[in-house]
Amino acid sequence: MRGSVAIFDIDSTIMDTAPRNFRILREAAEEYPVIAPAVDQLSVGDMGWNVLDALKSCMTLSEDLARKISRFWSDRFFTNHYALEDAPYQGVAEILWWIHQEGCLLVYLTGRDEPGMSTGTRQSFVQANLPAGEGTRFILKPDFETPDLVFKRKALESIGRMGTVWVAVENEPANANLFAQMFPDARVLLIDTITSPNPDVPDPAVIRFCRYGPV
Structure with a gap:
């Protein structure tokens, strides 16, 4: 060897990467309070490849809101700061x-x-x-x-x-x-x-x- x-x-x-995803999702709930009740039902273990899938398991997302959350997520997920999660x-x-x-x-x-x-x-x-x-x-x-x-x-x-x-x-x-x-x-x-x-x-x-x- x-x-x-x-x-x-x-x-x-x-x-x-689930902890990174979950932190971003919790921060998204502060930016978009309408998703907060759904996020409160989720945990780190619910995170998969796409955070929207986890959200959609708890609520209905409009296309506009889904697009905003996806952008919020992508602006943070691929960064040095959030990689530390x-x-x-x-x-x-x-x-x-x-x-x-x-x-x-x-x-x-x-x-x-x-x-x-x-x-x-x-x-x-x-x-x-x-x-x-x-x-x-x-x-x-x-x-x-x-x-x-x-x-x-x-x-x-x-x-x-x-x-x-x-x-x-x-x-x-x-x-x-x-x-x-x-x-x-x-x-x-x-x-x-x-x-x-x-x-x-x-x-x-x-x-x-x-x-x-x-x-």
């Missing part, structure tokens, strides 16, 4: 530190953008006591607009030159399939957390799991 490479996505793979999934810290101590390069390959989320991403890892210094590499998109899959395909070409990719962990099937395609000898893992709508069917070579550590 020493000298090899381990690739981990961040959102919904290492970090649970994220919390690592149970058991992932122990796994990351074990990989790090074995001398494997930890590459955090994420669809977050460097200009908007670089500082907050690194601070959130330090805050959560996750490996973030020597022996790690954060690779973020150079801009917000580049599609994640396009960015990751290009990034994987350079990652492959860093060493032998031993393992790659993702929450999005399309990205996991890309890993399996580019690194057929690696162990590609797909964690069953949250995905974007209409996810791809995982490649048969991709190993699915639901949590870190023992069941």
Whole structure:
């Protein structure tokens, strides 16, 4: 394992973004009091890929209000400040530190953008006591607009030159399939957390799991 490479996505793979979503939703309720009774019925555990889905489970949203809340959310979710709300999934810290101590390069390959989320991403890892210094590499998109899959395909070409990719962990099937395609000898893992709508069917070579550590 020493000298090899381990690739981990961040959102919904290492970090649970539900606390970030819930904080933004609670702040939205202050800006738009009409949704406050619905938000009061929700908790962090109700947060999914889209905060509007959680709201719609408790109330009817007009198109105009849904559009305003969506904008309120997007203006905050992809920022350094709110990234500090994220919390690592149970058991992932122990796994990351074990990989790090074995001398494997930890590459955090994420669809977050460097200009908007670089500082907050690194601070959130330090805050959560996750490996973030020597022996790690954060690779973020150079801009917000580049599609994640396009960015990751290009990034994987350079990652492959860093060493032998031993393992790659993702929450999005399309990205996991890309890993399996580019690194057929690696162990590609797909964690069953949250995905974007209409996810791809995982490649048969991709190993699915639901949590870190023992069941």
